Amino acid sequence: MSKVFLGDVAKERKETCKDGKDGYPIVGLEHLIPEEINLLSWDEDKENTFTKIFRKGDVLFGRRRAYLKKAAVAPFDGICSGDITVIEPIPEKILPELLPFIIQNDTFFDYAVNKSAGSLSPRVKWEYLKNYKFELPDMDKQRELAKVLWAMEATKKSYKKLLQKTDELVEAQFIEMFGDPNKATNTVHLEEAFQIRNDLR
Secondary structure, three states: OEEEEHHHHEEEOOOEOOOOOOOOOEEOHHHOOOOOOEOOOOEOOOOOOOOEEEOOOOEEEEOEOHHHOOEEEOOOOEEEOOOEEEEEEOOOOOOOOOHHHHHOOHHHHHHHHHOOEOOOOOEOOHHHHOOOEEEEOOHHHHHHHHHHHHHHHHHHHHHHHHHHHHHHHHHHHHHHHHOOOOOOOOOOOHHHHOOOOOOOO
């Protein structure tokens, strides 16, 4: 395992699209969820001024307020906000499937925060991000590691879905037993149902 700079294994994509943006999915900072490695939402056919292009497999890093820990892998080609740094893996140097976990990482975010400039809305530039240093194994080990990490991510996703379904089931059973409080018509004020006394002895 050897130490490498991020700029040795990835580069900033600077591709832009000033005309013919129709049909491209649109990603803003608001679509990046803190500590979520997958891109779960985006806009389509919405008026925008974005010109920065990203490609499937790139990592979209929220360079504004890096402490929010926003970074996700792109599942398709699209355009994004200028406050998103598009990080393109160099396949000969790093397994593209592993790069998202290098970026969506507390150590990387801490580094980005320390290199950010600005008081109200701090931003970090690629010229600093590319100097982030980390340990990288050989390609065979990268494949093994990526396989394990994505399996863990799938398990976490399934667990979240299970929790959501459990919450929905509990809510449904509550409504079945006690009725929907939002639709109740036979409600009364507390003071109408009970005598409130202030002369406690």
